[in-house]
Amino acid sequence: MSIDTEPTADQTPPQAQPDPSPELDALYAGFERERLVPLWTEIGDLMPTQPRSGAAAHAWRWQDLLPLAQESGRLVPVGRGGERRAIALANPGLGGAPFATPTLWAAIQYLCPAEVAPEHRHTQSAFRFVVEGEGVWTVVDGDPVAMRRGDLLLTPGWRFHGHHNIATEPMAWLDGLDIPFVHATDASFFEFGPEQVTSTEVPARSRAEQLWGHPGLLPLTEVDRFAAASPLAAYRWEHTDAALADQLALEDAGHAGVVEPGHAAVRFTNPTSGADVLPTMRLEMHRLRAGAQTAERREVGSAVWQVFSGTATVTVSGTTWTLTDGDLFVVPSWAPVTVGAEQETTLFRFADTPIYERLHLHRATTTATATATREETR
Amino acid sequence: MSIDTEPTADQTPPQAQPDPSPELDALYAGFERERLVPLWTEIGDLMPTQPRSGAAAHAWRWQDLLPLAQESGRLVPVGRGGERRAIALANPGLGGAPFATPTLWAAIQYLCPAEVAPEHRHTQSAFRFVVEGEGVWTVVDGDPVAMRRGDLLLTPGWRFHGHHNIATEPMAWLDGLDIPFVHATDASFFEFGPEQVTSTEVPARSRAEQLWGHPGLLPLTEVDRFAAASPLAAYRWEHTDAALADQLALEDAGHAGVVEPGHAAVRFTNPTSGADVLPTMRLEMHRLRAGAQTAERREVGSAVWQVFSGTATVTVSGTTWTLTDGDLFVVPSWAPVTVGAEQETTLFRFADTPIYERLHLHRATTTATATATREETR
């Protein structure tokens, strides 16, 4: 479904309501007694002319988050029960719930040397994105997956997974899940696994990468071919970085490829289908040249962004922040967003778009154009 | 995703929490200041071992609803602003919101002779199911669709629609929509149309039925072939009734066809794809022979049932009701449900199953077997 023009906000006629009367009071009391609510008193809030999310546009700074994570590392044990030392972004508009948006969970997870986050599995889909550090292995259904700066790691729904840190330093990373969506739709199943990870091997590449990590090549064997989620457990920074650099090189050479001037972007996809890596979440990496500014976009559904490197000037629904490495911000449904780069800036983004696309509720619109002050490279 | 056994409820280990201390208090204050919430205090509620819906199993009786609808017909005008004289089922577990379940809206709509419910459109998908009466035409994008007892009428997302009553009697029917889901996911667009319906013709069959209502036959022309929703605006009782009767006749003759002994059921589908008629809702009609009893089933996602005719003994999560024509009940996610029939009983059911199937979050299990006391018809 796509639309060219959005309904203007002021078209709503006055909400016609019945005249107050004792009979009406009695009717409304009857509704209450019988567990009924009339549409005519609720329609404006229930069915707005365009999305009016309770979630707020908001940003969190890495320099504020990391010390709290470190202090948690000192005070809070990790292990069975609490399961993870994860600290969630709580959107100011969502009443204190640990939800970055109405559908998405975003948290900093923190693991000290020699610690083990025990194995469990759940129907919630999850990924990890590493903004700094290394030394942790995530074990997914027995396959150990190294975590390093810039890497994206997947733990699709209902796969056992645990983490353990073999380094001498603590490690922090971003966890993204669809917890709020699964919670709102009552679809959570959760099962505990072993307290220790099922493999303590620490290979540079996972078995998943050996099987599924070659461009355009799939194994003939039927092993691990899932419809629901990507079997490729890790998307390595070296590949993501090269893909973004290649798009900008194509632009330099006058060829198509970038999203808009000065703006390269890739989507992480399931190599067996070309679809999103997880059924409920879209994951992307964006790179803006110094001086580039994206068009203003609005999209049904919400997103969380994290600056990976560089400095970005971000405006969401009229609020502007200057953000740098590790900083995060959320974009509520249908909120206009622009991102500008003072220097070359790379950003990770995840969104709930597959939910809307698969249910035919997606809409997007571009309301202004991008600009790019191209670097004088020649 | 399918599972054979569900996790036992008592496997949860004690929720390990850090020891209280002034430092921990300071940490928690820091979380609050920075809009953060730790996972370790929340995980049990956020990620239960199996769905624990806030929604309650609940039933509403037609004999209680109809008088309130009639009184609304006397006191509450229908028209622009309130838009519809619709009275929604408000699940007792959902805090007074007009939501039958966390995803589904179910309401009685009531229209007096000569009244017009003005045209509008919205991204929410809608249908009408007629438990009694006739005389109203729903106009969908200019196509007038008669409403009669037993009929199912569709108004897919973003189609203009209004209703008008040409009969001498008021008419009441069931409206089903995905309002709570669209609200939770911030995907509502709404637009007002004309105050009068755009066609006052009252044909026995809609144009949609003329084009799409012939079994297995589709027009060559590309008119109206939608991926998202069925183009067939009306599913007539005569066809539904015949399909259910045919399944029971097959069973009598010793052939496959019924869901389980004594239990016939059809799904309303999009003839251009065989998929559900609406992207977020599954619609079905069930018929039980006298004496038949369904197996006990649990399914991720919620459902609303309405008895169309007969008398059913329904048990949801251990609560049992005896229900008859027009009565409604809701089944929360993963709640066990059985339906038994004292006489031949026909029930309409709608559920949010496509949401879970399309997002790979669906699970279902049958935990006991059906029984059928077959009528001695021979």
Added chain:
Amino acid sequence: MSIDTEPTADQTPPQAQPDPSPELDALYAGFERERLVPLWTEIGDLMPTQPRSGAAAHAWRWQDLLPLAQESGRLVPVGRGGERRAIALANPGLGGAPFATPTLWAAIQYLCPAEVAPEHRHTQSAFRFVVEGEGVWTVVDGDPVAMRRGDLLLTPGWRFHGHHNIATEPMAWLDGLDIPFVHATDASFFEFGPEQVTSTEVPARSRAEQLWGHPGLLPLTEVDRFAAASPLAAYRWEHTDAALADQLALEDAGHAGVVEPGHAAVRFTNPTSGADVLPTMRLEMHRLRAGAQTAERREVGSAVWQVFSGTATVTVSGTTWTLTDGDLFVVPSWAPVTVGAEQETTLFRFADTPIYERLHLHRATTTATATATREETR
């Protein structure tokens, strides 16, 4: 793949060939010895600028076919070995092979009273279309399916099927299969079944119709839900006739629906998917008003048409015939075709289009417009 303009036929440059020489002769002898053939001597025939089918446009008249079928009924026994008393159209351009086109088989099958065509199954897909008569039941995997004038009956690949005639008159009908395609691609499997049909019941409706023949309604049970072919064994004339009449009624009322002025058409589809009823063949019924004339069309792939009732003036690749009830004609790949009706005329058509669509080799173009002299009905 679609194209706006086709390559002009005269663009081909002269076929450059190497100069004759003893060395070239030796080279060509080497090719022959080593089982090699050079492209440069063959390319014009192998890869023409547009399809140049060996098949000819050709028509067969029912009045010529039927007496030969009757005489076969007298002289040729039906039964195991020969399997069927079927007489195939042999396209004059295909060297005497029993192929209507390079991919399609079309035959008149003839069964005398009390005769049985024994059961067998094969990977070839098949259908029967009845231009006149009744009294034969086709038994498909044990389900007896009545054959009556105007009906379309399916026997998808690898289903056991036989025919038996319970009437006092012989019966003739059209058999359509993908025998030439399956032959060219070496995909034939064939297995003999019982010499008698496995059910001698003669119900008015098959079990398949009871389960799958209700518009937009599918059984919940998983019985018989095939991806490859429609589970609906019979498409009855009463439905096809009504669907065509409805399209013309919509046109009379000024609404969309017909293919072009005065030309109604339906496709027989699989109700579980909306796709073609058979994986390799598209089946359609067309109705032209008196005085209507179709646009000239060209399409990749071939088709066989049979006039069901009325009188049509048909032009294929410049040859024109006037055809009436039961007459057949073939349209080779990319041959231009127009059909005009002197009186209201109904035609059955089958084509190999799904092969091209599924393999991304399909193209079609309309090279002139339709005209309709609408009946003065008002």
Added chain:
Amino acid sequence: MSIDTEPTADQTPPQAQPDPSPELDALYAGFERERLVPLWTEIGDLMPTQPRSGAAAHAWRWQDLLPLAQESGRLVPVGRGGERRAIALANPGLGGAPFATPTLWAAIQYLCPAEVAPEHRHTQSAFRFVVEGEGVWTVVDGDPVAMRRGDLLLTPGWRFHGHHNIATEPMAWLDGLDIPFVHATDASFFEFGPEQVTSTEVPARSRAEQLWGHPGLLPLTEVDRFAAASPLAAYRWEHTDAALADQLALEDAGHAGVVEPGHAAVRFTNPTSGADVLPTMRLEMHRLRAGAQTAERREVGSAVWQVFSGTATVTVSGTTWTLTDGDLFVVPSWAPVTVGAEQETTLFRFADTPIYERLHLHRATTTATATATREETR
């Protein structure tokens, strides 16, 4: 469709035929006059109990092919008209036609230094596989694609393409196309382009590789996202080799991944869909350890294999060859095939499987088991 047991060959009953008589002669004369052929005289050949391909199992040796290609390079000009200096394998069972199998074309193409094979496009799908040499660039819709040993290059249907050799040595490679299939189904369109290639740039990587060649990463931009064929123009040997080596390493480590003991294999796929790279052809690379032997397999549809490196003992339908670098062999439909390796051997394979899979005509069976004499690597 899958089968456990195949019909036994001797089940065919005697072909019952009508008794000769003057009347039968007259009937048959009538058939001939009216362009008709009865089924009962043809059924055994038309519809065999299992595929009986006219194509023969056959092998061609690189040492025989290459000198003839070299001699062609001396005697036959390349350019407009003949278009390509390509020498096709002509299956001995197919009457001298330049067809490796009834559906597949396989040819050695040979290009001398500074030569240009002019641009054209056609609906036939094509690929190049390089068994030795380098120095030619294929230009596909303006994108120059380097050809090097072990690389697979695509030219999907209806894309302009030409080749030019910038090296000081001639270059030979394998061309694979679906020419016979497109010919049999009358679907060929062909259009001439410029006589010179549209780009003489010689980059190491094509633009297609820059956009689509990163594992699991797709550009956000909609540029070049084709449903029908892979947008990735080149699959480089370094990736293919690594993917095969990784599977064998997984086997060494005791993990799943290989097809069968000692047998690694990858399929070349469309990164936007995970489907075969071309709509009518499946492309694969296989590697056998020294001493490994595949199971015996039969499959509907035909294949062409080329040994890339090593030495293989191949048996097709009972004929055995020992083949080495560059040697080719064909496997007709349903012919049993086994491959054994004396040393580590890598083989390229292409087949027409997508045709059968998409049309639901595919069957495969494994009739004996693989053996592997694993190398004593530890």
